Amino acid sequence: MTRIFALTNHKGGVGKSTSATNIALGIVGILRNANAPNPRVLLIDTDSQAHATLVTTGRNDYGTDDSLYTVLMADRQTASQVLANCIVTSKWDENLHVLPASPLLEQAERELQGTAGAPYRLADPLAKIAPHYAAVVIDTRPSFSLMTEMALISSTDAIVPVEPRYLETVGLLSVIGKINEIREGWRIQNLRVSGLLVTKMDKRVRGHRHLLNELRGHPMLGKLLIGVIPMNEAVSYAHRSHRSIFAYDPKASASKAYAQLVGRLVKHLGGVQ
Ligand SMILES: Nc1ncnc2c1ncn2[C@@H]1O[C@H](COP(=O)(O)OP(=O)(O)OP(=O)(O)O)[C@@H](O)[C@H]1O
Ligand SMILES: [Mg+2]
Numbered sequence: 394m395t396r397i398f399a400l401t402n403h404k405g406g407v408g409k410s411t412s413a414t415n416i417a418l419g420i421v422g423i424l425r426n427a428n429a430p431n432p433r434v435l436l437i438d439t440d441s442q443a444h445a446t447l448v449t450t451g452r453n454d455y456g457t458d459d460s461l462y463t464v465l466m467a468d469r470q471t472a473s474q475v476l477a478n479c480i481v482t483s484k485w486d487e488n489l490h491v492l493p494a495s496p497l498l499e500q501a502e503r504e505l506q507g508t509a510g511a512p513y514r515l516a517d518p519l520a521k522i523a524p525h526y527a528a529v530v531i532d533t534r535p536s537f538s539l540m541t542e543m544a545l546i547s548s549t550d551a552i553v554p555v556e557p558r559y560l561e562t563v564g565l566l567s568v569i570g571k572i573n574e575i576r577e578g579w580r581i582q583n584l585r586v587s588g589l590l591v592t593k594m595d596k597r598v599r600g601h602r603h604l605l606n607e608l609r610g611h612p613m614l615g616k617l618l619i620g621v622i623p624m625n626e627a628v629s630y631a632h633r634s635h636r637s638i639f640a641y642d643p644k645a646s647a648s649k650a651y652a653q654l655v656g657r658l659v660k661h662l663g664g665v666q
Contacts (some may be wrong), residue, residue, distance in 0.1 A: 394524040394526070394549070394583075395526055395529060395635050396550055397528070397547055397549045398416065398529070398549075399547070400416070400554055401568075402535070403568065404445055405483035406535075407593075408554040408555050408556070408590075409532055410448075410484050411571030411632065412552070412590060413438075414436065414449055415651045416655055417530040419432070419447075419651055420641065420655055420659060421652075422486075422554070424659075429527060431525075432527060433488045433525070433527055434488065434527060435522070435529045435530070435637050436491045437492040437515075437529060437530070437532070437547075438461065438533065439532060441534065442496065443494040445491075445494070449484065449485055449491050450483055450491050453496075453654060454495075455479075456497055457495075460479060460498075461494055461498040462491045462501050462515075464479060464515065465505065469582060473520075474594070474635070477522055480522075485640070487592060488564075494532075498569035502538060515546070515547045519547050521623040530536050531548060533545075537571050537575075542575055542650075546579050546584070547581075548584055549584060549587060552587060552588045553568055553586065553590065554590045555592065556591075556593045557591060557604050558600070560591070562608075565589065570584050572586050583587040583592060587617075587619070588617055590607070590621075590654065591621045592622045593622070593623075593624040594623050595623070605621065619657060620654035620655065620657065622647055623646045625647035627642045627646075
């Protein structure tokens with residue numbers, strides 16, 4: 394079964410899009426280096442801000458006919474074909490494909506609110522397309538809205554990026570609780586919280602070190618820690634020039650940390666063919 398990773402946290406600006414885009418490209422790179430027969434990865438952008446779409450495709454003007462919005466509005470019978478038709482090749486790599494977001498997604502959420510089967514409008518068509526990919530990575534918006542619910546229902550692995558300043562146990566437990574609620578509520582057996590990813594870590598800041606140590610020592614949360622990405626201005630520069638951190642500066646500390654994380658995801662989570 395193709396693993397589907399959702400990067401999610403209701404807090405804004407914690408590195409969801411940065412992580413989703415670089416993890417997706419990183420998986421392509423590892424698989425290509427390993428001569429995997431299928432190194433293709435699909436990145437799905439479910440955030441109407443379309444940041445992941447913009448950096449990876451150079452555009453953020455996808456709409457009624459060529460985006461995730463089109464898929465959500467499609468007839469059940471044709472939705473998977475519509476999804477396949479809306480996928481574009483990224484500018485980052487020919488094996489990194491993107492299902493673009495659209496500003497219209499907010500409208501879609503309003504329109505679909507209360508519609509029977511609405512939360513499955515991404516999961517159902519994706520189930521037919523995902524097997525063509527080695528992995529799928531989903532970027533989500535900073536809220537547990539219907540759109541994020543759709544993303545999580547589609548996923549096998551929720552990864553929660555979190556900045557050190559939000560590392561308080563109570564906040565993290567509430568994010569995990571929310572994801573578990575979605576799993577129980579919709580009986581999504583395959584979905585699990587498979588990692589906490591600390592982002593924008595500044596070792597010079599005592600408070601950051603203290604919170605990270607506390608997290609490491611926590612009996613449940615400590616085991617979920619899958620990576621620590623340092624605060625690194627190369628990330629902002631890469632973002633602004635619409636490049637991956639790996640292409641912008643492979644030697645940057647964030648590049649190395651993302652490469653390490655991706656290696657761990659591919660190895661420990663298995664399932665990536
Ligand atoms: N490790 C890092 N070091 C420095 N800056 C970073 C790092 N990770 C992310 N950023 C910067 O922080 C900002 C927010 O990152 P990003 O867009 O990935 O967060 P997000 O969680 O997707 O935000 P939103 O909730 O708005 O979707 C961006 O300007 C990005 O360049
Ligand atoms: Mg984002």
